[in-house]
Amino acid sequence: MSKKTGICCLILSVLGMLSSRPVMAGEDLKQAIEAYQGKQYKEAAVLFEKSLAGRKPDARTTYYLALSHFNSGSTARARQLFEYIVKNFPGSAEAGHSEKALGHWGGSKAGEPKAEATAESKEAGGSDTLQGRYKDKRLVISDTEYKREYDAIPEQSKIPLRSGTGGQYLLAGTVNGQHVYFRSGRKWETFVSLDDLKTLRLKAPTGPPDDTNKDDKTGKENPSWKSSLVIRVGAISRHVPVTVYTEHKGTPELGSAFFEDLSADFEGGSLLVTKKSKSAEKGKQEAIRDYQQEFASLPDQTEIRFRPGPHGHMLVDAKINGKPIQCMFDTGASGYFGFNHLREAGLPVPKGKPDDYASGWAGRPVPVWSMTVKATLGGMTREIPVKVAEQFDMRPLLGQEFLRDYHYSIDSAAGRMLLTKKTAMKTPPREALNPLYDVPCEVENDREYVSLGVGKASCGHVLIDTGASMTIISYPKAKSLGIEIPRDAPYLSGGGVGGSITFRQVYLDLSLGPIRRRDFPVMIGGNAGCAIGQDFMSGWRFTVDRERKLLRFFH
Numbered sequence: 001m002s003k004k005t006g007i008c009c010l011i012l013s014v015l016g017m018l019s020s021r022p023v024m025a026g027e028d029l030k031q032a033i034e035a036y037q038g039k040q041y042k043e044a045a046v047l048f049e050k051s052l053a054g055r056k057p058d059a060r061t062t063y064y065l066a067l068s069h070f071n072s073g074s075t076a077r078a079r080q081l082f083e084y085i086v087k088n089f090p091g092s093a094e095a096g097h098s099e100k101a102l103g104h105w106g107g108s109k110a111g112e113p114k115a116e117a118t119a120e121s122k123e124a125g126g127s128d129t130l131q132g133r134y135k136d137k138r139l140v141i142s143d144t145e146y147k148r149e150y151d152a153i154p155e156q157s158k159i160p161l162r163s164g165t166g167g168q169y170l171l172a173g174t175v176n177g178q179h180v181y182f183r184s185g186r187k188w189e190t191f192v193s194l195d196d197l198k199t200l201r202l203k204a205p206t207g208p209p210d211d212t213n214k215d216d217k218t219g220k221e222n223p224s225w226k227s228s229l230v231i232r233v234g235a236i237s238r239h240v241p242v243t244v245y246t247e248h249k250g251t252p253e254l255g256s257a258f259f260e261d262l263s264a265d266f267e268g269g270s271l272l273v274t275k276k277s278k279s280a281e282k283g284k285q286e287a288i289r290d291y292q293q294e295f296a297s298l299p300d301q302t303e304i305r306f307r308p309g310p311h312g313h314m315l316v317d318a319k320i321n322g323k324p325i326q327c328m329f330d331t332g333a334s335g336y337f338g339f340n341h342l343r344e345a346g347l348p349v350p351k352g353k354p355d356d357y358a359s360g361w362a363g364r365p366v367p368v369w370s371m372t373v374k375a376t377l378g379g380m381t382r383e384i385p386v387k388v389a390e391q392f393d394m395r396p397l398l399g400q401e402f403l404r405d406y407h408y409s410i411d412s413a414a415g416r417m418l419l420t421k422k423t424a425m426k427t428p429p430r431e432a433l434n435p436l437y438d439v440p441c442e443v444e445n446d447r448e449y450v451s452l453g454v455g456k457a458s459c460g461h462v463l464i465d466t467g468a469s470m471t472i473i474s475y476p477k478a479k480s481l482g483i484e485i486p487r488d489a490p491y492l493s494g495g496g497v498g499g500s501i502t503f504r505q506v507y508l509d510l511s512l513g514p515i516r517r518r519d520f521p522v523m524i525g526g527n528a529g530c531a532i533g534q535d536f537m538s539g540w541r542f543t544v545d546r547e548r549k550l551l552r553f554f555h
Helices: 003-020 027-037 041-052 059-071 075-088 093-103 143-151 194-199 284-296 339-344 475-480
Strands: 156-163 169-175 178-184 190-193 211-214 221-233 236-245 262-267 270-275 301-305 314-320 323-330 335-338 356-358 366-377 380-389 397-399 406-411 416-421 438-440 442-444 447-454 457-464 491-496 499-512 515-524 530-532 541-545 550-553
Touching: 027 041, 027 059, 041 059, 059 075, 059 093, 075 093, 143 236, 143 284, 178 194, 190 194, 190 221, 194 236, 262 356, 335 339, 335 366, 339 380, 356 380, 438 447, 447 530
Parallel strands: 190 236, 323 397, 335 380, 457 530
Antiparallel strands: 156 169, 156 270, 169 178, 169 221, 211 221, 221 236, 262 270, 301 416, 314 323, 314 366, 335 397, 356 366, 366 380, 406 416, 406 541, 438 550, 442 447, 447 457, 447 499, 491 499, 499 515, 541 550
């Protein structure tokens, strides 16, 4: 008997029993049951989710929700819900039926890493990826569990750091009662290997791998499984998404999901971690639903006009909470303002103590306040989070959050940026890619990164930064590329979030797609990474296709 046939038989055997029991429900639940009985499973899943919002989940409604997801083809989400029922409603009829359903996947045992689904809602905009700031980020716990977990985190704690190889800092943690050191990773997921699981006395995941990566140099395949683990670092314990690789070099890598709603700053030989708020006002799934509703009200397309600033920055005329403010538009930055900007526009400034830190190329942390504002550009208004410092001597920044879930193309010569809602994009035929004009890029936290040719070498993870007037290579990266800084290389100063920073100017041969720059001025300095500035991209019209992960030049 196939897995699907076995589960379908189970569903049929309990459906009569479930539907005959009295329903303690509101209108959403009543409609959900009617949709389910009418075999409208996708609609039923949406309505069951709505009926559970804002109240404590019960076994019966959660079980109906799991069945709806299974019948609509969302088997990963169904499995997550069956596992939740077994864990939280032991001894119930629904738990017994859930255990039987899980048996068709090989079961779920306590203490064993298990596959978890992305906690997402699929109804808005016809896209599975309209999740706002949680786009492409797997969630593994319910809103109720998340709020309970967040409330248990101390308001402030210090985590000792240990020096690792290559100048990296390591964080001491525990998993399954076993001690382990983590290095900090840029990716959302935590990465471990099968050998790491053995060390932690955890069983390896069962079933076929969720993905298979291939090493570009050796061609060797490296299968991986999606899972989750409870990880404790210092006084903070969190249930986070984990990718288990067959092989993973070095120490386990702690993903950004662990700290994404916390403020972390280096203090001596420790990491000072502070909660951004005393309690979580809403869960992540609720935040996704709110975002989907807001996104549905936005226009399919809008045009933003900009003009070049004195250093090549993109200057735009914006409105913040209805007040006109001239801003720099920076695709590589989050919204950032100073008290001085808000006062000049007649807007109130935040009160109380700062709740976070921000840092830019200078690498120096600046205490900031978090705000949510309504930003208007080119006829479109979006509600976006921004950081506010006591003083910021440059023009305020807008960028990443305003672009979220829009494709954008920039025509520097015409001073025009076109934003197109990704759900309104017509799917073009899968034409063959042009290796010269179609450049692969990575998308991380709404920022795009490419590999830049530096002489005969390749410099990876370079930010496409429309807010940077110059092209930057950090000191560590310059050293790894073998770039020598002449003794007479001039010293230049740059400014931004975190204050000023001193660079050394060198001249290098650079290449990216169709762009070739010989003896091009490059700033070497800082430790915050590398960026392609407006000086490098000047004169080229390009678009970023985030779905296909391509930087595409017009030709």
